[in-house]
Amino acid sequence: MTTLPGRFPGGLELEGHKSLANQCPIRFAGLPPRLLFPLRQRNGENARALVSIGDLVRRGSVIAGGNQSLDPPIHASSSGRVIAIEDHGMAHPAGISSRCIIIETDGLDESIAALPALDTTHCSPESLLDRLHEAGIVGLGGAGFPTAAKLLKGKTAIDTLILNGAECEPYIACDDRLLRERANEVLQGAALLQRCLGCRTTLIAVEGDMRLAWQALKAAQSAGDFDFIQIIQVPSRYPAGGERQLIQLLTGREVPSGALPAAIGVICQNVATVAAIYRAAAHGEILDSRIVTVTGAGVQTPQNLEVRLGTPIGFLIEQCGGYTGQAHGLIVGGPMMGYTVNSDAIPVTKPVNAILVTGAGSPATIPDPQPCIRCGACAEACPASLLPQQLYWHTHAQQLQRALDYHLLDCIECGCCDAVCPSHIPLVHEFRQAKQASLSQQRARDSAAHARMRFEARQARKEQEQRDRELAAQRRKASLGGHASPKIQEALERARQKRAKQNESLASETTHNDP
Amino acid sequence: MTHNPLPVERRFTHDLSSRVTAGHQVRDVMWAVIAALVPGLLALIWQSGPGVLVQCSLAVASALIGESMALKLRSRPARPSLNDLSAMVTAILLGLSVPGLAPWWVITLGTLFAILLGKQVYGGLGCNPFNPAMVGYAILLVSFPQEMTHWPAEPVGLGETLHAIFGEMDSHRPDALAMATPLDASRTPPAMGHSTATPGGLVPASHSDSWVNLGYLLGGLWLLRRKLIDGRISAGVLAGLTACALGFYLEDSSRYPSPAFHLFSGATMLAAFFIATDPVSAATTPRGRWIYAAGIGVLIYVIRTWGGYPDGVAFAVLLMNLTAPTLDHFTRPRAYGHPR
Numbered sequence: 001m002t003t004l005p006g007r008f009p010g011g012l013e014l015e016g017h018k019s020l021a022n023q024c025p026i027r028f029a030g031l032p033p034r035l036l037f038p039l040r041q042r043n044g045e046n047a048r049a050l051v052s053i054g055d056l057v058r059r060g061s062v063i064a065g066g067n068q069s070l071d072p073p074i075h076a077s078s079s080g081r082v083i084a085i086e087d088h089g090m091a092h093p094a095g096i097s098s099r100c101i102i103i104e105t106d107g108l109d110e111s112i113a114a115l116p117a118l119d120t121t122h123c124s125p126e127s128l129l130d131r132l133h134e135a136g137i138v139g140l141g142g143a144g145f146p147t148a149a150k151l152l153k154g155k156t157a158i159d160t161l162i163l164n165g166a167e168c169e170p171y172i173a174c175d176d177r178l179l180r181e182r183a184n185e186v187l188q189g190a191a192l193l194q195r196c197l198g199c200r201t202t203l204i205a206v207e208g209d210m211r212l213a214w215q216a217l218k219a220a221q222s223a224g225d226f227d228f229i230q231i232i233q234v235p236s237r238y239p240a241g242g243e244r245q246l247i248q249l250l251t252g253r254e255v256p257s258g259a260l261p262a263a264i265g266v267i268c269q270n271v272a273t274v275a276a277i278y279r280a281a282a283h284g285e286i287l288d289s290r291i292v293t294v295t296g297a298g299v300q301t302p303q304n305l306e307v308r309l310g311t312p313i314g315f316l317i318e319q320c321g322g323y324t325g326q327a328h329g330l331i332v333g334g335p336m337m338g339y340t341v342n343s344d345a346i347p348v349t350k351p352v353n354a355i356l357v358t359g360a361g362s363p364a365t366i367p368d369p370q371p372c373i374r375c376g377a378c379a380e381a382c383p384a385s386l387l388p389q390q391l392y393w394h395t396h397a398q399q400l401q402r403a404l405d406y407h408l409l410d411c412i413e414c415g416c417c418d419a420v421c422p423s424h425i426p427l428v429h430e431f432r433q434a435k436q437a438s439l440s441q442q443r444a445r446d447s448a449a450h451a452r453m454r455f456e457a458r459q460a461r462k463e464q465e466q467r468d469r470e471l472a473a474q475r476r477k478a479s480l481g482g483h484a485s486p487k488i489q490e491a492l493e494r495a496r497q498k499r500a501k502q503n504e505s506l507a508s509e510t511t512h513n514d515p
Numbered sequence: 516m517t518h519n520p521l522p523v524e525r526r527f528t529h530d531l532s533s534r535v536t537a538g539h540q541v542r543d544v545m546w547a548v549i550a551a552l553v554p555g556l557l558a559l560i561w562q563s564g565p566g567v568l569v570q571c572s573l574a575v576a577s578a579l580i581g582e583s584m585a586l587k588l589r590s591r592p593a594r595p596s597l598n599d600l601s602a603m604v605t606a607i608l609l610g611l612s613v614p615g616l617a618p619w620w621v622i623t624l625g626t627l628f629a630i631l632l633g634k635q636v637y638g639g640l641g642c643n644p645f646n647p648a649m650v651g652y653a654i655l656l657v658s659f660p661q662e663m664t665h666w667p668a669e670p671v672g673l674g675e676t677l678h679a680i681f682g683e684m685d686s687h688r689p690d691a692l693a694m695a696t697p698l699d700a701s702r703t704p705p706a707m708g709h710s711t712a713t714p715g716g717l718v719p720a721s722h723s724d725s726w727v728n729l730g731y732l733l734g735g736l737w738l739l740r741r742k743l744i745d746g747r748i749s750a751g752v753l754a755g756l757t758a759c760a761l762g763f764y765l766e767d768s769s770r771y772p773s774p775a776f777h778l779f780s781g782a783t784m785l786a787a788f789f790i791a792t793d794p795v796s797a798a799t800t801p802r803g804r805w806i807y808a809a810g811i812g813v814l815i816y817v818i819r820t821w822g823g824y825p826d827g828v829a830f831a832v833l834l835m836n837l838t839a840p841t842l843d844h845f846t847r848p849r850a851y852g853h854p855r
Contacts, residue, residue, distance in 0.1 A: 008851075012537050170535065244851060257852035314525060323525070330527040335535045345524040370541055370599060371641035375794040376745065377538055379801075384851040389799055390843065407850040420538035423641075 004234065006252035008245040010383040011237045012416050014170050014336075016209060021295040021302040022173035026181060028306045029292075029319050031078050031105050035310030036347035038090040039064055040098035041071040042144070049101055055082045059111040060286050063101050070149040072136040077288035077308040080105040089346045091332045093339040093432065100347070103310070115284030120188065125196040128281060135280035136287045136350075141175075141270030142333060144351030147277065150260075151197065151267065158197045158267050162250060163190055163204040165213065165271040166234050166241035169334035172354040174291040175271050177304045179206065179213035183220035186271050189278030190229055197267060202229045203250055204271070209236045238336065239414040243268045245383050257410050272353075292348055294320045297359025298327030307348050313355055314344035328360035336415040370423040378417035378427060384410050388417040388427050395434040400441065403434055411435070539743065545600035547743050551734030552607060552789065558730035559611065564671035566615025569680055570622050571607050577626040578606035585635035601640045605629050608648040608789060612782065612829075613655065616671065616679040617662045625651040645836045646796045652829040664825050725779035735788025744792040747801060748808040752787040753778065755812020763820070777816065781826040786815065790828065796836045803842035810835045 039046040047064040057063055057076040064074040080103045088100040118131055132148040139145045141164060163186065167175040179186060186204070194202045206214050210233075217231045234240045234249050244255050247266050255261050261268050269277075272291060279285040288309055295302035300321030307316060313330070317323060331338040332352055378388035386407055394402040408431060417427045559567045582602040586593045596602070606626050613622050629651025637643045656663045671679070738744045760774035777783060782790075791797065791811050798807040811831045818827025849855060 014535060014537065248851075254852050257850070259852070314523075328527075340527065342528065343524055343526050368595070370595065371639060373541060373601075373641050373795050374797070374799050375544075376799045376804075379799065379848075385848045386850050387800060387843075387847060406847070407853070410850050410852060415535070419535045422539045422541045422544055424536070424540075 004232070004249050006248045006250070008240075008248045008383045009385050010381045010416060011239060011245070012381060012419060013236070014238045014419075016236070017171045017295070018167075018173045018176065018209075020171065020173075021293045021304055022176050024303050026174075026177050026291055026304045026306050027319075029308070029311060029316055031107060031109060031308065032311045032315040033105060034083075034312065035077055035080070035103045035105060035308065036088055036312065037063060037074050037076070037101045037103070037310050038088070038098035038347070038349060039074070039100065040090060040092075040096075042146075043071075046099050047071065047074055049085055049099075051082050051101065053082050053084060056080070057082060057103060059109055059288065060114070061112055063103075070146045072133045072138065072146055072148070074101075075136055075286050075288050076103055077310050078103070078105045079108050079110040089341070089343055091341060091346050091349055091352050094436070095339075095342065115280075115286070117284050118281045120192045120278070120282050121195075123196075123281065125198075128192070128196050128277075131280055132277060135276075135285065137273065137276050137280055138287070138350045139270055140272040140276065140290055140350060140353065142337070142351050142353055144349070147269070147273060150269075151193075156262060156265055158199045158262060159201060159265040160251060160267075161190065161194055161197055161199045161202045162246060162266060162268045163202070163271050163274055164241055164243065164246055164268055165204055165206040165210070165217075166246055167210070168207060168236070168238045168241035169336050169338075169354075170238075171295050171356050172293050172334045173295070174293045174304050174353050176210050176213050178272055178275060178291055179210070180216045182275055183213075183216040184224060185275040185278050187217070187220050187224060187226045187229060188282065189274035189276075191226065192278060192281055193267075193269065193274065194228070199265075199267070204229060204231045205234050205241075205246055205250060206231070207236045207240060208233045238416070239383055239412070242383065242412055242414055244412060257407070287350065290348070290350060290352075292316065292352060293354040294357075295354065296331075296357040298324055298329075298357030300324055309350060310347045312345050312347050313341075316348070316355060317344060317357065323357065324359065326359040327357050329358040331356040331358065336419070337413060369425045372421075372423055372425060375422060377420040377422065381416040381420045383414060383416060384412055386411060388431075391434075392425060392427055392430055395430050400434060400438055404438060408434055408438065541599045541601070544743050545604050547738060547741060548604050548789065549600070549607060551738045552611065552731070554733045555727055555730035555785065556611065558727040559615075562670065562724070562727060563615045563667040564676055565673050566667070566671060566676040566680065567611060569676060570613055570615060570617065571610030573619055573622045574606035574610035574626045575603055577623045578602040578630050581627045581630040582635065585631055586639075589635070589639075591639070596639060599640060602630055602634075605634070605647045605651075608785070609651050611785065612648070612652050613663065614666045616665075616667055616676060618682075619680050621655060621659055621662050625655040627651075628654045641795055643795055644839070646790060646793050646832050649790060649829045649832045649836075653833060656824065656829065724781065728779040728784040731784035731788055735784060738788060738792075744788065745794070745797075745804055747804045748792045748797060749787045751805050751808025752791050752812045752815075753783075755809035756783065756816050757812070759813055759816035771820070777819070781819070782828040783815070786811065786828040786832065790832055791835075796832075796839065798839045798842040798846070800843055800846040800848060802848070803839070803846035806842055806846065807835050807839060810838065 039049060041047055049064045051057060051063045058079040059076060061076045062073045063076050063082070082101060083104045084102040085099060086102065087097045088102070090096070090098045090100070115131070115134065118127060129148045129152055132151070133146070137147040139147060139150070165175050165179055167173065190202050190204065204217060206217065214231065214233060221227070221229065221231065232250060234246065239245050240249060243261065247261055247268060248254055251266065253264050253266070255266070256263055276287050280287065289306055290309065291304055292307045293304050294316050299317060300323070303320060305316055305319060330341050330344060332341055333339065333354055333356070335356060338354070338356060372389055372392060374389050376389065379386070382388055391403055391406050391408055391411070394406060395408070411428075411431045413428050413432060415428050421427060556567065556571075579597060579602060582597060583593050586596055609625055609629055610622060613625065629647040633645055633647030633650030634640065634643045735744070735749060739746050739749065756777055757774045760771070760777040763771040764773050791808055798804050814831035814834055815827040818824060818830055824830070
């Protein structure tokens, strides 16, 4: 391993548990009886369903569209009939449910016509971005950020493209298998991206213990014309594959707090995303499946499956021989950054890279949280150089502003602090909630400011209208007094005379009545 | 419409128990601290007899009773707090610090003060701003200077020990049982006719204090090796003390004892590896810990040299405990992505 330009503080050397799932080739999971497509988008709103109950759809049909969202459209991943559009649990850290389009598959797996292939050596960057949106490409590393939006975001020139194959989280092996089996697609995608971004340097990072993946990349590199791509091994130290940590390792640069990597001229893409980009461009393929690692002591035959999006987790477990007797907990993602879900009926969505079924008692069940003894182990382990114990102190006391002063928002939720805490305090859980609270406070402030602006604008408009009305009235009056038309003058004269007569008769009546 | 057979949904509970753990547990840390005190304890027994064992037992018993009572008053479950063994560590540290022949009520009162006023009134483990053992020690030292400053000059048998501890309060104590410590002697100017305990030499072999300190050093190094305490704090305390001692020693070696004397006298090693390293009351940031520890080292020297107490550890630690929140505030590390 060559010396890298940078290193990151903290982190942990964790047992990988990768060999559970990375021994056999990626296998197609098959078509489940039902597919579920959550409509919830990243901004919290629902995408508009473009189908109704009873409609027949085919593989690749657009069934819901982003309404003014960055999120790309949602495609059906097999053919069948829409049987319901209703609320259903989805894979989400907060355990929320979403409106879902539920499709009963017909087993025929008929597709609509594929998108036309792009010329990957000459297509314009704009046409690629359009294609990525159209093909539903989002980040497959776990965050699920729309790729077209990510590539478009860079106002500053991008000089470095980083392909993230450093799968640092224990148990997860989908990128490892992808690199071993489809290294060429990844390199093709890298070449395409480098050309469209116009960047000088392209790096692919794999962890030091992913030897076979590294060999596969090297082989694909020498087979094709990919000498401009550097394949780099990074230490197997969690979280080397965290976006910010990987950038730090490979470039020695830090992404400024609150900014995106593009701010320092770097774009980071997960290797699976890059392979999907290539397939969307070169073959017109829509992103309707992904590789999912199904693993853990609670699964009979852990392995990597090629899974149609929308497939319920339970179906995947079945394909892996079912649960073992000791199956205990269900985690989406890995043991460090993943989150528990309460049902295996929830479907696989694009960011779901692994399903971990833990076994009871392994690792030893963690006792209840104890008081923080401020030992500082969390601060030593934090790759972002935060002080988790101080953050915890403030978030626990609901002092959100103080927590923000301690850089709450710079927490990458990697879970290192959780792992080393001698008191087993669920720190990241606490921080996630605090972040959420801060976000909703911000939203409330924004919407209050918005409402005030609207109110003030309305007031101003009303005052203006009032002024306009008065002005108009004045103008009318002035125009009447001045040079009104003779007809009106006559009419006014008549009215005046009439009024005068009436007054006279009224006056005489009163005098007559006077005794 | 006929539906395909659906797999039966399996439900799971949300629990965090399957997370990775890569660290120690509080209870294990406390056990290790107790184990690491054993070499020093043995040296202490060798130096002054089994009194220290009696003191430690009394302390542990009072601590457990005091903590249970406080938890009951606070309507908190007793078991988790007693199980973390932190009260036991506090008690043993105090038991090691009081003179072996001090009457039973001294250590009992001290431990109760430590647990109740040093820890539980603030909300128990993790919330106390001061080192509980040092709170107890300081109260005892200020209140009962007579009982707290007289150490047996040579090992005392068990019978005599028990008699001294549990006997009548005004029972006659043979003068041979009590002597001034070398630290007391060192404070007295040489012109007065006394000789300082260490005219140079690495270890003041004249007094078995140094063996006790070696014992604590040994245990402390083992804790460091297991990464159970922060080496910055231990190194900082020793560095602060050594720097002061060296400066004055070089200036006038006839008036001021050598750094080696300071390092291996009194409670230096106990402070550096077992007392200042209590994370709850220490600063938490890396730089803050350096400053905190060096401050303790300097204060130990100052109190020893010019203060009126035999050893400065307790007050040095308590004074620096006061600064910990401020140190933490001003020594925050630069977080990722923030300007240098």
